[in-house]
Amino acid sequence: xxxxxxxPSRDICQRxxxxxxxxxxxxxxxxxxxxxxxxxxxxxxxxxxxQGSEATYESGFVIDKFPISRPNLTFSTLxxxxxxxxxxxxxxxxxxxxxxxxxxLFFGSGTQLSVL
Amino acid sequence: GEDVxxxxxxxxxxxxxxxxxxxxTDSSSTYLYWYKQEPGAGLQLLTYIFSNxxxxxxxxxxxxxxxxxxxxxxxxxxxxxxxxxxxxxxxxPMDSNYQLIWGAGTKLIIKP
Numbered sequence: 001x002x003x004x005x006x007x008p009s010r011d012i013c014q015r016x017x018x019x020x021x022x023x024x025x026x027x028x029x030x031x032x033x034x035x036x037x038x039x040x041x042x043x044x045x046x047x048x049x050x051q052g053s054e055a056t057y058e059s060g061f062v063i064d065k066f067p068i069s070r071p072n073l074t075f076s077t078l079x080x081x082x083x084x085x086x087x088x089x090x091x092x093x094x095x096x097x098x099x100x101x102x103x104x105l106f107f108g109s110g111t112q113l114s115v116l
Numbered sequence: 117g118e119d120v121x122x123x124x125x126x127x128x129x130x131x132x133x134x135x136x137x138x139x140x141t142d143s144s145s146t147y148l149y150w151y152k153q154e155p156g157a158g159l160q161l162l163t164y165i166f167s168n169x170x171x172x173x174x175x176x177x178x179x180x181x182x183x184x185x186x187x188x189x190x191x192x193x194x195x196x197x198x199x200x201x202x203x204x205x206x207x208x209p210m211d212s213n214y215q216l217i218w219g220a221g222t223k224l225i226i227k228p
Contacts, residue, residue, distance in 0.1 A: 006158070033215075041220065042204065042218045042219060042220045042221055043159075043204070043218045045215060048215075092158055092159065094159075104149075104161055104164060105149075105161070105216060106161060107151075107158040107159040107160070107161075108158050109157055109158040110157065110158040110159075112156065
């Protein structure tokens with residue numbers, strides 16, 4: 001299984017600022033995803049991070065608010081821009097299992113974001 | 117549309133079996149998953165089942181799939197306090213390209 005390091009694990013931020021979350025995988029993976037989990041709710045897919053091209057965003061999420069980078073097959077970042085209290089959530093990086101386990105999705109430990 | 121439904125809470129006594137149920141709507145789903153989320157943590161893949169299987173057993177975990185009724189269950193034998201978590205059911209529709217459809221999660225509460 002893929003080992004995913006996500007940081008920071010938690011942060012408290014001021015309204016109007018931005019936070020960049022990093023996701024590092026111990027092996028090359030094809031697919032990397034960013035999810036949001038609002039308090040007491042299930043997961044919502046924000047976007048698919050594509051290596052070498054722009055991310056693919058789901059309905060309701062836009063690049064200006066959630067810019068994503070994916071410079072290579074093991075790393076991605078998600079930025080939460082111009083934050084408001086409504087952005088307080090857990091943000092999760094997810095990857096496919098790679099060769100031999102591509103049907104599985106693995107998750108980082110998440111970033112718990114609180115916006116004041 | 118696509119939907120995955122779960123009960124929000126399940127309370128069991130320590131040592132008893134827990135059965136967490138899930139219904140889904142997309143019959144094309146190739147894989148169905150159970151993930152566990154402990155407080156303050158990310159999601160851990162517990163187990164998954166391929167859609168042509170009826171049952172899968174892994175130590176204390178038993179997954180049952182009734183494809184006709186689109187019903188998935190997770191049984192945890194001899195439930196321990198460490199099993200306290202939220203359990204998410206998810207399906208992977210055939211053309212989804214890894215985009216899982218998630219249930220809202222079932223919070224498993226263990227009573228001493």
